[in-house]
Amino acid sequence: MNESNTDTLLPEACAGKIFEFSGSKFAPDIAAELWPKILQHKWLMSEKLGRDVGLRTASIDFLGNIDQAHKEFMAYKQPDLLAEMGAQTVGREIWNTISDSQPPKQVVERRIILPLTEEKLARKHGVVSPKTIIFFGPPGTGKTHFVKAIAGVLSWWYIEIAPSMLMADGIDKLGVNLRNVMEKARQLEQAVIFIDEFEEIAASRDTANRIDKSITNEFLKQVPLLKNQGNRILLVCATNYIRQLDAALLRPGRFDCIIPVGGLDDKGRETILRHYLSRLNTGDVDIDQVTALTDRFTPADIEYMFQKVAQSAFELEYTSKQEYKVTTETFVKVVAQITPSLTDEIIEEFIQDSATYSRA
Ligand SMILES: Nc1ncnc2c1ncn2[C@@H]1O[C@H](COP(=O)(O)OP(=O)(O)O)[C@@H](O)[C@H]1O
Ligand SMILES: [Mg+2]
Incomplete structure (x- = not known):
């Protein structure tokens, strides 16, 4: 040169x-x-x-x-980088634990998965697959689960970057750490990079007094760099509090998709219930009744309910020394001890946020 x-x-x-x-x-x-x-x-x-x-x-x-x-x-x-970044492989089957009616499976399938698996057709029609995505929604609705499912169905590496890891060297090193991680990420091929609790590092400048404001600026520099690359890399950020994110990050052109991850309908709950039921020692369980009982349960609530059901079945058989089979009755008892995470207030707020922020 x-x-x-x-x-x-x-x-x-x-x-x-x-x-x-x-x-x-x-x-x-x-x-x-x-x-x-x-x-x-x-x-x-x-x-x-x-x-x-x-x-x-x-x-x-x-x-x-x-x-x-x-x-x-x-x-x-690649092998060094993957090890350094804690890359994991995820099975394809996780995608199948999600019912088609569970938001946002259909959006994810149409906007993210298909353009990548049907690359030729996408190119023919000028469809550009998204590279940067935000998932938002109440805690426990399955944001993390979705990101893993995407990595699994694409057979790409799954790399999780915890905000705490970026902040490990102190708040003032946050920007530098983010830049280093993104520089490494850009060298990978076929990877889903996931930043959970995104608000921890990307909260609005007005309220983020604790955190160096330069972090949003660093992010705004990194996103276009990632998009310019020919590599197959997807950056997904998740947050429970979309309102807290810096508005600069949410403007068009920064993140390609901003996707709400909300509550489950009957079909969505039933699919998850069947998935967990298959692991239990069951007798007669009326799945429709249990589905009805778990209205307003998030996937996390359902998972918790199954833990409690399993533990109680185990203890009952241990004490009685007689085989215990889980029935509808077991669920009725356990559900009574659990408060569903989704309340009117949370649902209302989520509906508002979905109207304000969604972009697919
Ligand atoms: N079909 C499903 N969709 C979403 N989460 C599921 C599903 N099946 C099981 N889960 C479990 O529900 C829990 C909550 O999901 P998670 O992704 O951690 O929520 P969030 O990231 O939105 O807080 C996880 O342990 C996940 O494995
Ligand atoms: Mg999560």
């Missing part, structure tokens, strides 16, 4: 110039994309040969076979 700068980014002062790497000329935007890859290739060549390879040699080698060179780098770096 005819510039002496070896930063990972092309200096802004160079904007508008034509760049020359080892005899080939490139427009600035192409050069900006190639430059970090050439540096990566230089690193990889040096690593493989056990000596420092010069920029010129690396450029020539890289430009001779751009696609292959970049793939090689990714393959070399």
Whole structure:
């Protein structure tokens, strides 16, 4: 390259110039994309040969076979990165625990899954698959569960980034940590990156007195970078409190989809009930009756109810020394001890938020 700068980014002062790497000329935007890859290739060549390879040699080698060179780098770096980021695999079956009527399964299927699995058709019609998504809704409605299900059905890596991890080095390092994590994420292929409790790091500037305000700015820088990449990466952020998020983040163009995750209808509850029932030692259970009993239960409430049912069946058999089978009666007793999470107030608030913030 005819510039002496070896930063990972092309200096802004160079904007508008034509760049020359080892005899080939490139427009600035192409050069900006190639430059970090050439540096990566230089690193990889040096690593493989056990000596420092010069920029010129690396450029020539890289430009001779751009696609292959970049793939090689990714393959070399990927296992380290995946381990470092705590990447997990998720089974496809988790998607099937979600009934078609459970919001937002249909939106997710149409907007996120299909354009990625039917890539050719999507391209034909100019459909661009979303890269950045927010899930919002009351606690326990299945936001995390959905993100895992998406990773599972796509067979992509699932990487969870906890706000506490980003804040581990103190609030003032939050921006730097976020940038580092996103830089790593951008090098991956086929990964769902999940930031839970998003409001912890992305609350509105007016109220976020505890947290360095630069975090929203850092985020606003990272989102377009992620979108410009050709990689198959999905960034999903989840929050119980969409109202607290900085309005700057919610403007069109930042997140592609803002999706409400709300309560369950009868069909949705029945599907989850059947899923958990299959793990119990059951006698006669009237599923319609249990479905009716669990109105306003979130998936988390249902899970809790099953834990209690299982524990009580186990204890009863232990004390009586006689086989205990779970029946409708067992559910009636246990449900009486549980207060459903969804109240009129929460539902009303969620309906308002859905009208205000949803974008699919
Ligand atoms: N079909 C389902 N949809 C959503 N959650 C489910 C489903 N089946 C079981 N669950 C369980 O319900 C619990 C609550 O879901 P979670 O995703 O943690 O909610 P949130 O992230 O919205 O607080 C989780 O333990 C999840 O595994
Ligand atoms: Mg969650």
